[in-house]
Structure formats: C-alpha cells, structure tokens
Amino acid sequence: MDLTVLVFLLSGLALGWALGANDAANIFGTAVGTGMVRFTTAAIVASVFVILGAVISGAGASHTLGKLGAINALPGAFMAALSAAITVYWMTKRGLSVSTSQAIVGAIVGWNIFSGKPTDSETLTIILLTWVACPVIAGFIAVPLFLSTRYIVSNAKLHLIRLDAYTRFALIAAGAFGAYSLGANNISNVMGVFVSSSPFTDFSIDTMMGDSYVFTSIQQLFLLGAIAIAVGIFTYSKKVMMTVGQDIVSLSPISAWVVVTAHSIVLFLFTSQGLENFLNGNSLPTIPLVPVSSSQAVIGAIVGIGVFTGSTNIRWRVLGSIGVGWVLTPFIACLVCILGLYFLQNIFNQVTFLP
Amino acid sequence: MNLSAIKIPTLFGRAKKLEAQIDQFLDKVTEAGLIYKSALAVYFDQGLCDDFENYLQRILTIEQSADTLRRDIETKLYEQTLIPELRGDVLGLLEHVDTLINIYEANLFRFSIQTPKIPKIYHHGYTQLSDTAILSVDSLILAVRSFFRDIEAVRDHVTKVMFYESEADQISTKVQREIFTSTLGLARKRHLAYFVEHIDELANTAEDIGDILSILTIKRKI
Numbered sequence: 001m002d003l004t005v006l007v008f009l010l011s012g013l014a015l016g017w018a019l020g021a022n023d024a025a026n027i028f029g030t031a032v033g034t035g036m037v038r039f040t041t042a043a044i045v046a047s048v049f050v051i052l053g054a055v056i057s058g059a060g061a062s063h064t065l066g067k068l069g070a071i072n073a074l075p076g077a078f079m080a081a082l083s084a085a086i087t088v089y090w091m092t093k094r095g096l097s098v099s100t101s102q103a104i105v106g107a108i109v110g111w112n113i114f115s116g117k118p119t120d121s122e123t124l125t126i127i128l129l130t131w132v133a134c135p136v137i138a139g140f141i142a143v144p145l146f147l148s149t150r151y152i153v154s155n156a157k158l159h160l161i162r163l164d165a166y167t168r169f170a171l172i173a174a175g176a177f178g179a180y181s182l183g184a185n186n187i188s189n190v191m192g193v194f195v196s197s198s199p200f201t202d203f204s205i206d207t208m209m210g211d212s213y214v215f216t217s218i219q220q221l222f223l224l225g226a227i228a229i230a231v232g233i234f235t236y237s238k239k240v241m242m243t244v245g246q247d248i249v250s251l252s253p254i255s256a257w258v259v260v261t262a263h264s265i266v267l268f269l270f271t272s273q274g275l276e277n278f279l280n281g282n283s284l285p286t287i288p289l290v291p292v293s294s295s296q297a298v299i300g301a302i303v304g305i306g307v308f309t310g311s312t313n314i315r316w317r318v319l320g321s322i323g324v325g326w327v328l329t330p331f332i333a334c335l336v337c338i339l340g341l342y343f344l345q346n347i348f349n350q351v352t353f354l355p
Numbered sequence: 356m357n358l359s360a361i362k363i364p365t366l367f368g369r370a371k372k373l374e375a376q377i378d379q380f381l382d383k384v385t386e387a388g389l390i391y392k393s394a395l396a397v398y399f400d401q402g403l404c405d406d407f408e409n410y411l412q413r414i415l416t417i418e419q420s421a422d423t424l425r426r427d428i429e430t431k432l433y434e435q436t437l438i439p440e441l442r443g444d445v446l447g448l449l450e451h452v453d454t455l456i457n458i459y460e461a462n463l464f465r466f467s468i469q470t471p472k473i474p475k476i477y478h479h480g481y482t483q484l485s486d487t488a489i490l491s492v493d494s495l496i497l498a499v500r501s502f503f504r505d506i507e508a509v510r511d512h513v514t515k516v517m518f519y520e521s522e523a524d525q526i527s528t529k530v531q532r533e534i535f536t537s538t539l540g541l542a543r544k545r546h547l548a549y550f551v552e553h554i555d556e557l558a559n560t561a562e563d564i565g566d567i568l569s570i571l572t573i574k575r576k577i
Contacts, residue, residue, distance in 0.1 A: 035439035160445070160503045160575075161377070164438045165370035253440065 005199040008074045011082035013228040016190040018088045019100050020050070020232020023186065023294040025240040026263060027178035030256030031171040032241040036164075039238050045172055046179040046237075047230035053183025054226035055219050060273040060289035062188030062195055062218075067123045069108040070196045075350035076115070076341065077193040080107040083337035084189070087329060096325035099293035100189040102131065106330030108193065110337030115353035126288045131326070134266055134292040135300025142262035142301035143308045149258055167253045174260040181267035183226055188291045191225035255305060262301035267294060296326070369435060376428050377449075377503060381496050383421040384455055388489045390414050391459040395466075395485050399478045403470045411463045418460045425449050444571050451564045452499060455492055458557050462550075471550055472543075480530035481554065487526060488557035491519035495561040498568055502575070509572045516565040523558035527551050 028042035071077040084103035091098035105127055112119045153163065200217035207213055251259060269275065270292050279286045299319065344350045394410035401407070428449060432442050473481060498512035534547045 035436055038436075154507065157505045159370075159374045159377075160438060160441070161370045161374050162367070165367050169367075 005074065008078040009194065009199070009224065011078045011085055012191050012194055012225060015081050015085040015088065015100060015104070016225045016228030017232035017235075018085055018092070019186055019190060020047075020229035020234075021236035022088075022092065022098075022232075022240055023100075023182055024179075024233040024237035026294045026298045027175045027182065027260055028171075028237075029241045030251045030253065030259075031168075031175065032238070034253055034256075036168050036253045037171055037175070039241065041172065042175060042241070043234050043237070045176050046233050049176045049179035050183035050229050050233070051223065051226040053180035053185075054187035054222040054229070055183075057180075057184035057271060057273065058187040058191075058222045058226075059218065060276065061185050061271055061291045062192040062222075064123060064127070064288065064290050065104070065108065065188050065192040066195055067120055068105065068127065069112045069117065069119065071108065071111055071193045072196050072354045073351050074194070074197045074199070075344055076111055076352035077197050079340040079344050079352060080104065080111050080193045080337055081190070083107045083110065083340050084333050086336055087333040091325055091329065091332070096328070098325050098329055099295055100186060101291040101293045102326060102329040103333040104189040104193065104291070106333030107337040109330070110334035111193075111341065111353070113334070114338050114341040117353070127290050130270060130288055130290040130292055131296065134270070135296045135303070137269070138262050138266045138297040138300030139304025139307075141265050142258055142304040145262055146255065146258045146305045146308070149254060153254060164253075167257065170257050171253060171260070174257050174264060178260050178264035178267070181264045181271060182294050183229065185267045185271040185291055186294065187222045187225050187229075190229065191221045192291070194221055251302070258305065259298055259301040262304075263294065263297040266297045266300075267292060293326075369431075370437075373428065373431055373435075373437070374503075376424055376431075378500070380421055380424045380428060380449065381452070381500055383417050383424065384452060384496050385493060387414055387417050387421075387456045387459045388492055390417070391463065392485065392489055394463050395482065398466055399473065399482065403467065407463075408467065411460075411467055414456075414460050414463055418456050421453060421456050425453050441571070441575065444574065448499065448502070448564070448567065448571065451560075451567060452496075455495075455557065455560060455564075458553075458560060462553050462557075465550065465553060469546070471546055473547060473550070474537075474539075477530060477534065477547065480526060480533065481551070484523060484526045484530060484551065485554050485557075487519050487523040488554055488561075491516050491523060491558040491561040494519060495564055495568075498565060502568055502572060506572055506575055509568060513565040513569055516561050520558040520562040520565075523555055527555040 024043070024046045027046060028037060031037040032039050032042050071080055081104070084100060084107045087103045087106070088098050088100055105124075109119055109124070111117075158166065195218055198217045198221050200220040202214055202216050204212040204214045269287050270290050273289065276286050276289060303319070341352045345352045390410050390413050394407055394414070397404065397406045397410065429446050432438065432446060438445060494512050494515035498509050498516060501508040501512055530551050531548050534544050534551070537544070539547070
C-alpha cells in the first residue's frame with residue numbers, strides 16, 4: 001500500500017483513537033470507576049468486542065453515511081475525518097460532551113457543500129431524527145429494564161456477596177454487548193468516509209470446511225479503524241472511566257448494568273442488518289441504520305431512570321452543557337471541514353473530490 | 356480441559372465460600388449466646404464450679420475462632436476486591452458484631468474472677484435481664500443475616516432489637532432499684548449493680564449496631 005494512503009487514513013485512525021478513549025467509558029465507566037471490574041479486563045473485553053462488532057456488523061450504519069455523502073477522493077475523506085477529530089478533540093478539551101457521530105455528519109455535510117454535491121435531505125432528516133430518538137428510546141428501554149431488574153434482585157434474595165459476583169459477571173457481559181454494538185454502530189464514524197475511496201482490495205481465505213471466506217476491503221478498513229479504537233481504549237480510556245460516573249449522576253453497579261444494557265440495545269437497534277431483514281421479512285416498519293451517539297444513549301438511559309425514580313441528584317447543568325455540545329458539534333465540524341478542504345485543495349494541491 | 360481454571364466459576368465458587376464463612380461467623384455469636392445463658396444458669400444454681408469454667412472455656416474457643424473467621428473474611432473482601440461500594444461498611448459491621456462475643460466472654464470472666472455473691476431473691480431479675488439481652492442479640496443477628504440476604508426484612512428484626520433493649524433497660528432499672536433499696540452494704544450493692552450494668556451492656560450494644568445497620572440498609576437500597 002502506498003505510504004500516502006496510510007497518511008490519509010491517519011485522520012480516521014485518530015478519530016478512532018478518540019472514540020475508544022471517550023466512549024469505552026460509556027460501557028465500562030461505572031464498572032471500572034467503582035472497582036467492580038478491573039480496567040485491564042474491561043479494556044480487553046471492550047477491544048475484542050469492538051473489533052468483532054466493527055468487522056462483522058459495521059456495514060449497515062456506514063451505508064447510511066454513504067448515502068449522505070459519498071466522499072470519492074481519499075484527501076477529501078482525510079479532511080472529513082480530520083475535521084471531525086479536531087472538533088472532538090477541541091470540545092473534549094473544553095469539557096463539552098461531544099459525539100463522533102455528530103462530528104462526522106457535520107464534516108460530511110461540509111464536504112458536500114465544498115464539493116457542490118447535494119446533501120440528501122431525506123437521509124439527513126432521518127439522521128437528525130435518530131439523534132433525538134436515540135436518548136428517548138434509551139430512556140424508555142431503561143425504565144422497564146430498571147424496574148424488572150430491581151424486582152428480580154429484591155425477590156431473588158441473593159446473598160450480598162453472590163449478588164456482587166453476579167453483578168460483576170453481568171457488567172462484563174453487558175460491556176461486551178455494548179462494545180460489540182459500539183463497534184458495529186460507530187465504526188462508520190471512524191472509517192465510513194473512506195469506504196468509497198477504500199485503498200484495500202478484497203481477498204479470500206480458504207476455510208477448513210473447504211469453502212472460502214471473502215474478507216472484503218471494507219472489512220479490512222473497519223478492522224484497521226477498530227484497532228485504532230482498541231488502542232484508544234487501552235491508552236486513554238481509564239482516565240475517562242474514573243470520572244464519567246460522577247459527571248451526571250452517581251450510579252450503583254446494578255443501575256450501571258441497566259444503563260449499559262439499555263445503551264447497547266439502542267445502538268444495536270440502529271445497527272443490526274439482521275433485525276432490519278427480520279422486520280422487512282415480516283412487513284414491519286424498519287429502524288434506520290444510523291450511527292448514533294453512545295454518550296447520548298447513556299445519558300438518555302440515566303435520565304430515564306432518574307426521572308422515573310424521582311431522583312433529585314441529576315445535575316441538570318451538566319446535561320445543559322451536553323445539549324449545547326450536541327448542537328455545536330456538527331456546525332463546528334462542518335466549518336472546520338470546509339476550511340480544511342479549501343487549504344488542502346488550494347495550498348497542498350490535493351484532489352479533495354471527483355466531479 | 357481443567358474447568359476449575361475458568362475464571363467465572365471460580366468467582367462464583369469463591370463467593371459461595373465467603374457467604375458460608377459469614378454465616379459461620381454469625382452462627383458463632385448465636386452459639387456464644389446459648390453458652391452464656393447456660394453458664395449463668397449454672398452460676399446462679401451452683402456458683403463458681405467446673406461446669407461454669409467449662410462454659411467459659413467454650414466461649415473462649417468460640418471467641419478465638421470467630422476472630423480468625425472475621426480476619427479471614429476481611430482479608431478476602433479486600434484481596435478479591437469484593438463489594439467495593441459496601442466493603443468498608445460490611446467490615447465495620449462484622450467488627451461491631453464481634454464485640455458482642457467479646458461482651459459475652461468478658462461477662463463470664465467477671466463472674467469467674469470476682470465471683471459475686473448474688474442473693475437468691477435477685478436471681479430471677481438477673482436471669483430475666485440476661486435472657487432479654489440475649490434475645491436482643493439474637494434479633495440483631497437475624498437482622499444482620501437479612502442485611503446480606505433479604506434487605507426488606509432488616510427493619511422487622513431491628514424493631515425487635517429495639518424492643519428487647521428497652522425491655523432490658525426496664526428490667527435493669529428495676530433490679531438495681533431493688534438492690535439499692537435493700538439492707539445490703541454499699542460495696543455489695545455497687546458490686547451487684549456493676550454486674551447488672553454489664554449484662555445490660557449486651558442489649559445496649561445490640562441496639563447501637565441495629566442503628567448502624569438501619570443506615571447501611573438505606574444505603575444498600577439506593
């Protein structure tokens with residue numbers, strides 16, 4: 001592979017790193033922060049399942065991003081991912097909640113504007129509606145899940161020590177599901193913009209059963225992005241995990257399980273092509289496959305439980321700053337992308353789009 | 356493949372073993388109460404005798420094994436980083452419960468060393484007081500077991516602890532009043548009252564632990 005290709009992919013990898021560093025805390029933050037799960041265990045489980053989710057089920061949501069804007073030149077994709085990464089980095093530095101999903105959508109729209117290509121308004125509307133729906137659905141899933149878990153736990157009359165052991169196991173299992181869903185849903189944020197200009201080629205592997213398995217260029221691309229996410233998890237997520245639990249509301253390990261599971265279900269709903277096929281096959285309305293914010297899903301679940309239980313210790317001001325971040329993210333990413341593409345094309349003489 | 360090497364079953368196996376150890380520790384307190392009751396009955400019947408000393412020895416053995424168990428439980432809770440959110444509270448609770456065995460032991464030692472001469476007319480009052488104090492401790496042990504297994508039942512048992520403590524206070528006051536209105540010498544009166552106070556101390560300690568447990572229960576529910 002040409003070295004310049006790798007250089008262009010670096011922005012996507014940086015975005016992947018940032019995603020791993022930030023979003024692993026949504027999955028394992030409370031578990032690690034409260035000492036229920038060791039960081040090393042959390043990091044290994046999260047990394048393995050993020051990679052599996054990205055490679056096996058990553059195609060659905062990235063297809064939707066492709067419909068929003070098929071970035072057809074590698075330098076253009078580089079700048080879209082870079083502007084999303086810069087936005088994520090800058091907003092994280094300012095202490096604002098940030099979503100890679102919103103950053104990348106803003107960047108793609110920026111590329112569309114710069115290249116003069118139309119933005120598919122239907123797809124954009126679906127994406128925007130999904131962003132609103134994501135935390136709401138997470139909240140609606142979290143409440144019955146919380147009630148049933150509380151009912152089961154209080155009626156099972158488990159010994160405190162055994163309950164602790166089961167909770168640890170459940171937190172790891174929910175974390176694995178969450179990491180799989182995160183990898184499947186959010187890999188499109190990291191590598192989706194490179195799909196149309198993927199530098200990889202398909203190759204097949206002969207299996208022991210006698211047939212061959214085709215490892216597509218997109219899967220190779222997603223594997224690379226998922227490895228970047230895993231590196232982000234191992235190198236930087238511990239710091240975020242140690243603080244995430246206290247930011248909005250302090251959670252007990254069992255509530256944390258409910259939140260992570262609700263988050264994972266939501267991400268899975270917006271990712272699973274299998275579910276889409278099933279709904280289609282039964283003539284039911286399908287759920288759009290859209291990259292959504294893992295943080296939004298977690299916040300939706302926490303607020304859902306908080307509102308339902310009448311909890312007074314939700315820090316609404318923190319939620320407010322998160323809301324501001326959500327609105328700002330796509331706009332900033334869009335502006336940064338347009339500016340970056342201008343420089344890349346006019347100063348560095350790179351082809352940022354094909355006519 | 357060696358199945359015991361798999362981490363998850365080991366985790367559950369260790370949890371089960373620790374549960375059994377906590378139950379054994381609480382059993383020791385109940386057992387100490389039964390021995391204490393028998394020892395006092397023997398003392399009121401025969402004074403200081405071999406049977407009483409045997410009971411004292413048994414309670415000493417129980418106290419030592421309870422200490423060993425408690426330390427083992429504490430070490431495991433820390434080494435295996437179990438119940439991280441409640442670990443400190445649970446350790447404190449077990450240490451408080453351990454003081455009940457110490458009180459049983461210390462009271463029997465006092466009888467063995469000081470051999471108080473308790474007039475027969477007060478035997479009923481002393482027995483009634485010690486039985487009520489033991490009931491408060493037994494209720495507390497049920498409350499502690501419930502804290503681990505059935506959080507909703509803690510309140511019922513703690514209510515009983517409070518009731519028996521209040522009963523014990525009334526009996527203690529009554530017996531001491533009887534002692535101090537008697538014609539016994541002041542030194543003897545003081546000596547007899549000293550034993551009443553120490554027997555009553557069991558119920559007071561059980562009540563204090565019940566209060567701590569009520570707070571922990573609220574914390575665990577959240």
